[in-house]
Amino acid sequence: MTDPADITLPHHLLPIDGRFGCGPSKVRPEQVLNLAKANAHLLGTSHRQPPVKQLVGSVRDGLKSLFGLPKDWEIVLGNGGSTVFWDVATFGLIRERSEHYVFGEFSSKFAEAAAAAPHLGDPVVIKSEPGTHPAIGSSDDHVDVVALTHNETSTGVMMHLRRPESDALVVVDATSGAGGLPWLPDEVDVYYFAPQKCFASDGGLWLAACSPKALERIREIGHSDRWRPASLDLLIALDNSVANQTYNTPALSTLVLLDEQLKWMNEHGGLDWCVDRCRQSAQHLYSWAEASSYASAFVTDPMQRSTVVGTIDLEGVQANDVNAALRANGIVDTDSYRKLGRNQLRIGMFPAVEPNDVLQLTKCIDHVVEALS
């Protein structure tokens, strides 16, 4: 059999950029140029002084305008990424009991964090098979947080966000959806994410858009006698964020990359433009799979098929071989989510990715499969 690493893709088929990972994901070269420029006045300077505070303020304003948030919402941020935000939420958002829509690895993790917290009651878990999501219904009367996931990155399932019939706070993991999928502030109370997916930045930060109802909850728990580690205290994070600071030192380069990406998104037409770009990429990917004899979309319901993370099952050819051949040609991170255990490719189609590069990628996959057979 042909060694996959020996396959050379013809130059005219190659995408301009070969990064299709689901996080960390493609960083645009212009962002990195801006990072070099920031070395003169920002990098290596105090995060308590005006230049860095202005940067944090610009990120917060950029997100508010991208999402079209009402004036009384706040962008809160802190160190640690979305995984740490699950712990932040168990300490600072859930009063007694949460309900979780679980349909993959990431949505299950927040449920596990809530289940493990000694100060909370057992969470309610509503689960569906990988490749689907549970229908949003009415909640249990005794829950005060409902946890949804905008895009389940492990399976490539997206969810249309809708407030369940409930008084509970609607808390959404939007780590891979934020900036690439549409949503309405009326339907959500906390919309949290990290910058290494649609925002083409580096990991390590969490950011959360919070409604007035969420801010009220943060203050309520923040002034209660519940013990909270200071680094996971959402009220401390809120107080710092409104002053355009973080509780402890953030990675300045991550903020510079994020700010640059936000400016790019807002200048080109905001969230609608980003959503449309991702849809074009997804259209290329899924229509290719539909026409292919060996590839098919893993998510069967087209309404749930993600336009930011595409999962494609392969038949008659090993995804590992395809990935090895692509990698040998500079096309990287098309691997499936390991724990899902399928013969599958997974493609990040975040706003920074050129839709035409996704089209080129499908041609490269066809070429590799042909060469392997």
Ligand SMILES: *Cc1c(COP(=O)(O)O)cnc(C)c1O
């Ligand atoms: C990537 C991802 C996470 C984890 O983000 P970190 O910043 O690495 O903690 C959580 N949830 C979803 C949906 C993700 O895609």
